Amino acid sequence: MNVVPEPLPGGNALAREFLERRESALSLYGGEFRSIEDIQNRAHWLDQTESDRAGREELFAVLSAYNGRLNGHEAVAASLELLKRQETLVVAGGQQSGLFTGPLLVVYKAVTLIAAAREASETLKRPVVPVFWIAGEDHDWDEVNHTYVLSPSGEVARIRMEHAAGGKSPVSLVRLQEEEWSRAADELEKLLQESDFKSEVMELVRSGAAADNLSDAFAMLMGRLFGKHGLVLLDSADPELRKLEQPLFRRLIRENDELEASYHAAAGEIRSGGYELQANVETGGANLFYIHEGARLLLVKKNGRFTDRKETVSFTEEQLLETLELHPERFSNNVLTRPLMQDYVLPVLATVLGQGEIAYWAITRRAFETVGRRLPPILPRMSYTMVEGTTQKHMEKFGLSFQDVVQGLEEKRASWLEGQDERGLARRFEETKAAFAAMYDPLIEEIGRVQAGLVKLGTSNKEKIADQIAFLQNKVMDALAKQSDAGLRQWERIERSLMPLGRPQERVYNVTHYLNRYGLSWVDGLLELPPDYSGIHRVVYM
Template sequence: MNVNPEPLPGGSALARDYIHHYEKVGHLYGGDFRNVDSRTERAAWLDSTEELRADRAGIAECLRQYNLELNPHPAVMESLALLEQQGTLVVTGGQQSGLFTGPLFVIYKAITTIQAAKEAAAQLGRPVVPLFWIAGEDHDWDEVNHTYVLNRTGEITRLKLDKADELRSSVSAIKVEEESWLQITGQLDDLLQESEFKPQIMEVIRDSSAEGYSMSEAFAKLIGSLFGRFGLILLDSADPGLRKLEAPMFKSLIEHNDELESAYHTAAGRITDSGYELQAAVTAGGANLFYIHQGARLLLHKEEGRFTDRKGMVSFSREELLEQLETHPERFSNNVLTRPLMQDYVLPVLATVLGQGEIAYWAIPQPAFEVVGERMPLIIPRMSFTVVEGTLHKHMDKYQLVFGDVLQGLDEKRKKWLAAQDELELERRFEDTKAAFTAMYEPLIEQLGSIQAGLLKLGANNKDKILDQITFLQAKAQDAMAKQNEAALRQWERIELSLMPLGKLQERVYNVMYYLNRYGPGWLDELMSIPVDYSGTHRVIYI
């Protein structure tokens, strides 16, 4: 396995500057994880503010109950025992739950979290445990209900899991019927090619959904089966057991809501004044909290001194909302701008692993941390990879292609290659023929016009029809040429489908199960052995 760095164009300018020019954007963040002094300072601050966070023992016990059910590996229990001890820090990563773990970047985010915690523990000389924060309270079902795999014939296939419930409930609250799980796992089984590892892979997948789990529960079981042995703790943000422990922070978010709103707007101004675009909406009157009403997750905003949703289904004064919190903490939920604050309250977060889009929007809550007595944790750019399989690499060498060619689009290079296969120079000869015909025929048409005016128009139409026939024959010849090179063109197509499916990076589309099925669980160990790199550089893995 060879690993090569590759520069990537595009992405958020703010995230790019965080990764490559931190000195330009440091005022928008809480420190640079890559700086050892920043880690030491953050650890010292966490030690001095232990009493400001949720009860450590209570959090550890809540997570123990959750992980015993879905992620019971002994290494996870050891991590939880450490978390229970004062002085243990946490590196977090997180994502919405996704079908069969979702796209590959989720796997890379978990790997980054584990590796960063291990490195920080060695540098600081104290326990640092990895934790994956499953955003199960999010309600965007259409964003998580599908995934993509390469099928047996090397084509991209979309798998989608349906649900009967039409409510905008949190993903963790949506129970998926066992019949639906059986159907979708059967489809995956049919798509994956036969391999020595397939029975084991499919057994793990079926076990994750056999009891009619929610998407979040199935996701947790799969992530646990892959990473539990590395001590990765799992947390579902929709876990009812957490809500009572989170209630003091929700209270603070309600009581200081106007100050928080002001802080978000201040940050938004700083970001735009620095020449960057906002990556998350900061709306006037936004409460940045959700309320669960009759199973639906409603975004609250402030209107005439009350907290209400856009459709007016609920309406509370500040005091009434606090009363609801006291009696029904399970009805409250964070949005993208308050979740970072909640995470910092629940856990002693040394650093959090983020993708580029997340790095950009995390600049918005930076001053809000201070409003609730916290400090922004350090941010680690998620490691990013593209996997190039051996046969694919041979094809790329055959056509003298590098990853950058695929990234920019292969159409032009493919056309040039196909044109080079034209030993008869058909393209040139057809164009020459059309030019020669036109040069000979147009003077004749003009002379015919002197005999009778109507012949001029008739001759022009006749010329166009002859040129159309020549062009038609040219297209047929090109089709025949393409058919003659059909096998080679399929190789070009396979390169593009594998490395830039749907015009996106491979890690943003394909699911890990294709690779585990082909290369076995040991493939994950190979990924874990790749040297860590928190520079945000994309790397290409040649198998």
């Protein structure tokens, strides 16, 4: 495989400038964390603050139970045994669960975690374990219930899984309907080409039907792909984990006003720097969720009480703390407190983030300081576009670069199509229309001298003749396009392979297409590619 750095346009300005190491952006994170010295300093700080985090024995018990059920590989068990030791650190990152693991970027994040943990372990000469944080507490079902594959006919095909329950239940609390999973798997099987690996891929996918919920199904599939590399999985909605998180939840409640002020201060600094906020920072926001009768309600502060927007629930601070002691499973982080919780639960040496996450993590820097913690070093998730052999041949045939595809192929495709008109018919039609107008306009002017009313009739007659010429021209152009139909399909295939739905490949397609073409070991091959934590996008010519 040939790997070529290729920038992707767009993205959040703050994240982009952070990756470019611009001082205006770096200052919002307290500096940059890329040198060996930065990592060593972070490791030293973690050693000094060991007692300020969740107990390792308790963490081992929670993660062993969860991974033993869904990710029971011996390499994972070895990682967990290491986590019990005080010298062991963690490279952490996470994502929402998704149907059949969701978009490719999820796989790339797991690859980044594993590669970065290995590298850090070699650098520091101490164990570093990769931990993938599944955001099972998130409640946006419509964001995780579908995935996309490229069909054999070259179409972008969407597979969606329904569920009977509505409302705002965390994904990990939504019961997985086995028949719906099987229906989605059947749809996937029809869309995947026949290959030597298809039965193995479908066995992997269908195994998820045995899971209780989508998060568990996600964990089972991720475990099958990455368990042998020691990747530890964690579900943020795990009730046993909630018990471990109680001390920090208690602090988030008691110091809620100070935390809110810290978020607003950071948001003000970001705006002053000319950047847009990637997450909302609302006045009176508690930045916590409460799960009531299965629904995840965002808490706000109103008249000295913690309530939700519709005042379905309402607590004084003491009542909320008492409820936390009795029912920690009812509490849930939002996007701004989850980074703090991750840092409390795990000895985070570094965190792996996508560009959107990098942008909103800047809002949390002062909140880390408020609870006596430090923003961890940020490693950008590795980012790829896969270019398969057939697609590469088509690109070479039409003289296209990756940047051509990213910027849009409309003009180049039109130019190519025009070049297929070997007889120059499009040009000749335009010349004919111009010649006709040059001959007919003076004639209309002349007949106007015979009778003024004939000008209108002559103009109408000219338009009808011009319409007929244009009609014939369109028919001829359609016929030429049909002769070029095979080539046009190749243009479409290039676009749909690399920029499906006008978006980067990694944000749309599911990994099953590549597993079906190259086998489950395809993900192992990703770990053999040279790691790069600069945030630059890379194109892999396969």
